[in-house]
Amino acid sequence: MSIYLDNAATSFPKPESVYRAVERAMRHAGGNPGRGGHRFSLDAGREVLETRETLARFFAVEDAARIVFTSGATEGINLALFGLLQPGDRVVTTSMEHNALMRPLYALQQRGIEVEQVVTGRDGIVDVSELQRACRVPTRLLAIGHCSNVSGSIQPLETIIPWCRDHGILTLVDAAQSAGHLPLSVARLGVHLLAVPGHKGLLGPAGTGFLYVDPELRLEPLLYGGTGINSTMRTMPEDLPERLEAGTLNVPGLAGLRAGVEYLQQQGPERLEARLNELVDRLLAGLEAVPGVTLYGPARGERRGNVVSFNLDGMDAAEVGYRLEQQFGICVRVGLHCAPDAHRSLGSFPGGTVRVSPGIFTRPEQVEKLLTAVALLGDPSARNDKE
Ligand code: PMP
Numbered sequence: 001m002s003i004y005l006d007n008a009a010t011s012f013p014k015p016e017s018v019y020r021a022v023e024r025a026m027r028h029a030g031g032n033p034g035r036g037g038h039r040f041s042l043d044a045g046r047e048v049l050e051t052r053e054t055l056a057r058f059f060a061v062e063d064a065a066r067i068v069f070t071s072g073a074t075e076g077i078n079l080a081l082f083g084l085l086q087p088g089d090r091v092v093t094t095s096m097e098h099n100a101l102m103r104p105l106y107a108l109q110q111r112g113i114e115v116e117q118v119v120t121g122r123d124g125i126v127d128v129s130e131l132q133r134a135c136r137v138p139t140r141l142l143a144i145g146h147c148s149n150v151s152g153s154i155q156p157l158e159t160i161i162p163w164c165r166d167h168g169i170l171t172l173v174d175a176a177q178s179a180g181h182l183p184l185s186v187a188r189l190g191v192h193l194l195a196v197p198g199h200k201g202l203l204g205p206a207g208t209g210f211l212y213v214d215p216e217l218r219l220e221p222l223l224y225g226g227t228g229i230n231s232t233m234r235t236m237p238e239d240l241p242e243r244l245e246a247g248t249l250n251v252p253g254l255a256g257l258r259a260g261v262e263y264l265q266q267q268g269p270e271r272l273e274a275r276l277n278e279l280v281d282r283l284l285a286g287l288e289a290v291p292g293v294t295l296y297g298p299a300r301g302e303r304r305g306n307v308v309s310f311n312l313d314g315m316d317a318a319e320v321g322y323r324l325e326q327q328f329g330i331c332v333r334v335g336l337h338c339a340p341d342a343h344r345s346l347g348s349f350p351g352g353t354v355r356v357s358p359g360i361f362t363r364p365e366q367v368e369k370l371l372t373a374v375a376l377l378g379d380p381s382a383r384n385d386k387e
Helices: 016-028 039-058 073-084 099-109 128-134 157-166 251-267 269-288 317-328 340-346 364-378
Strands: 067-070 090-094 114-118 139-145 170-174 193-197 209-213 293-295 308-312 333-335 353-356
Touching: 016 039, 016 251, 039 067, 039 251, 067 073, 073 099, 073 139, 073 170, 073 193, 073 209, 090 099, 090 128, 099 114, 099 139, 114 128, 128 157, 139 157, 157 170, 251 269, 269 293, 269 308, 269 364, 308 317, 308 364, 317 333, 317 353, 317 364
Parallel strands: 090 114, 090 139, 139 170, 170 193
Antiparallel strands: 067 209, 193 209, 293 308, 308 353, 333 353
């Protein structure tokens, strides 16, 4: 049996209830939501509404209509950035961001938007006073990831976001690696835009996610098309979520996403987080003890997400990943993880890292197998070089 330790890419497996919810929605809520008065359309509409409301409760969003469904975090970030920014606007970001955030920003730079990237230290955590200096007038937006997909570094959002609000700066948080794993309350943080994938920590199917949009903001749509309402208008309606949700929604995916969030609620997010922290701590301690291993990101004992990145002396990351699967059946991710600048900050550029990310179904003995495998790979006398 293979061991899956790549939950930062997407969580796998999903709870059984997620698989069942997808099938149930496909079989029994088969209409097009918001596109008819017949029972199948209404059933599908109910699925969508219930998911929106479940997410609103989970993330402490007051008005569920401000939750706009997307295909994942990438689409949510694109919708936020392209929907908000105008030529002449200034955006501050960090060196730890994923290409899902940096590439839209680079594209917007070509259209006259100024972008400043604050470089973090080796722990991947941004210095608050440096960030505050960068957020000088006339900064319009701070776009920042909550948790790094390379190192698990967690940014101090509880300090940064209220400060931005006080200084009239809008905030976009990429919660791709934190949603479902770390507590996230829109009401408490006061974030303006929150991009969340459904398929990672929320345990939903691929192709799901959402963008939360603060009631103060009016975004331009990324997609134009049918909404099921105001069909004679040539423009997109003003109302959310319809304004930003052109086209038919992914009803089975959203039903699965609701089941994923309900599973988290039933299990207790704090309990799951504590379990994941134990696995991560064991991984860090075990890897630290292997000769030739270099670890990246926050020191052991400091807060981090469920991501551990390392390298092994004398072997490039790609080879370690290949051998882990070929010799030990362990699936991890290797390389730059779509975040090249993060590696510049962490000290792992250009080779990248081997990334291990346990999930809520990872068992302690699977972590032990990974540790044994890395120790064997790190011991030249035990390497099977003929393979
Ligand atoms: N941001 C970060 C930090 C990520 O790790 C990822 C997923 N690799 C994304 C954004 C993109 O998310 P999605 O695949 O849901 O579009």
